Amino acid sequence: DVKVTQSSRYLVKRTGEKVFLECVQDMDHENMFWYRQDPGLGLRLIYFSYDVKMKEKGDIPEGYSVSREKKERFSLILESASTNQTSMYLCASSLWDSQETQYFGPGTRLLVL
Amino acid sequence: AQSVSQHNHHVILSEAASLELGCNYSYGGTVNLFWYVQYPGQHLQLLLKYFSGDPLVKGIKGFEAEFIKSKFSFNLRKPSVQWSDTAEYFCAVIGTYKYIFGTGTRLKVLA
Structure with missing residues (x-):
């Protein structure tokens, strides 16, 4: 079974703090993704990566950056957290082929005060 | 622009x-279509997917979906729901590398 793990299930941070969300997958997948999930808005893609050190902006990259130094790990960074970044963050991975299923982690619920 | 609409x-x-849960998409290329489900407290997981061939696709737990190209639709169906089907359901279309998800439908099944 594919396993995608996220470093925290719940996080509480203060406005202006730098926040790191980590995601690790164990199936040697090329593609990794970060989404945020908000009620009524579904899943919105923040960034994705199709290879080590490669990254592409998704639909809502503002206020976020990412890092992929190793194939299995994809980090989402909030340089200066703001209250409008309070959300559920989901990581996913897939094989390189666009037809492939995405496998999701359990999510990190982030509250920015 | 590419988009996915879930009406309910x-x-x-x-x-x-x-x-029957409705899903309509707007995408100019060859479509790959998915339904994902998120049960309470669980990960998002694949329910079923369509790439080509038979437009009626069967998935897990008795779900099926029909791709109707002329209507740009990929509706999800189940003949008889169970309490355990209570979940949030997401339709998605995929372009190059990138999934586009609908806003989701929350289904509550009363016992």
């Missing part, structure tokens, strides 16, 4: 009722 945001059904 909240659906409440009694057990044994039939289910």
